Amino acid sequence: MSIRHSLLALLHDQPRYGYQLRVEFEDRTGSAWPLNIGQVYTTLDRLERDGLIRNNGGDGEGHVVYSITEAGRAEVQRWFEVPVARTNPPRNELAIKLALAVTLPGVDVGAIIQAQRAASMRALQDYTKSRRDASSNPRRADTAWLLVLDSLIFQTEAEVRWLDLCEARMAQLANTGP
Template sequence: MSVRQSLLAILDQGPCYGYQLRAEFDRRTGSTWPLNVGQIYNTLERLERDGLVEKGDVDEQGHVYWQITAAGRADVSAWLQSPVARAQGTRDELAIKLAVAATLPGVDVSAVIRRQRSASLAQLEELTSARYTGADPDGPEHLAWSLVVDSMIFAAEAALRWLDRVEHRLDAHPQHALRLELSTERPKRGRPAKAPA
């Protein structure tokens, strides 16, 4: 998720100081992605370096208000009009863990899957029983919160379906056929060749 773009989009609504930006981000995401103030200020400094925001007025409490520049507005517009490109490679720890575990001798991969399924089911239960605690259940904050929570619910459901598929595929192979011994071939130096697209 692009914290950078989200903060820029909020600043496109008007000048804000750091804590205010964090509060606005929380309101718009249902507090499902906690940001610390240090992260906000580091992001603002990079945005300023890139010419997308600038420091504005300072109030009587010493809050520095940041404001978006014309280049920042163009950046926000481009972000909002562009589809999100999902990563094609996987850096998903669970996928890597199961792929490695399935090829190691002596690992009970079914037990690994059972533990993960149990944790995923607990997460799904927690998400489906979550209730909005804001003041207006028909307001924009509730809508923002529910969009993010729905996304998390669908991701948890997809993870459970994927675990079912993994288990089915592993059941179709005898355990000894999955074992992958260490290669005796010496690897070449340098980066591995990219897989064909």
């Protein structure tokens, strides 16, 4: 996830200070990916260094307010126009766990799959309930949260299908021997 571009996009909307950026990001994404405030300020420092934002000084309450520069606006526009690259998929801890589990003696891969399936099904139920609740309010921020929830639902459904495939492969392996 590009924190850099997310913060730029929020600054494109209006000038803000670090904590406001964190709150806005989490509000718009339903806190699905919480931001560490230290990460926000480190990113702001880099964006300022790179000429994409400017420090507007304090707001009188001890907050440093940042605004986007023309170079920052162009960077956000490029980010929105360019598809997300699939060349370097994010690490998937579950796939790594199962890949290692099948290569180590004495690991009950079936139990790992069952435990994960149960957890994934609970998450899917929670996401679906959240989606139902959020659907009742047509505000713009809720639309953003609905998009995030839809993504989480589809990813979790795909994970459950993949776990079914893993289980079938383990059964096939057990039937054919080592």
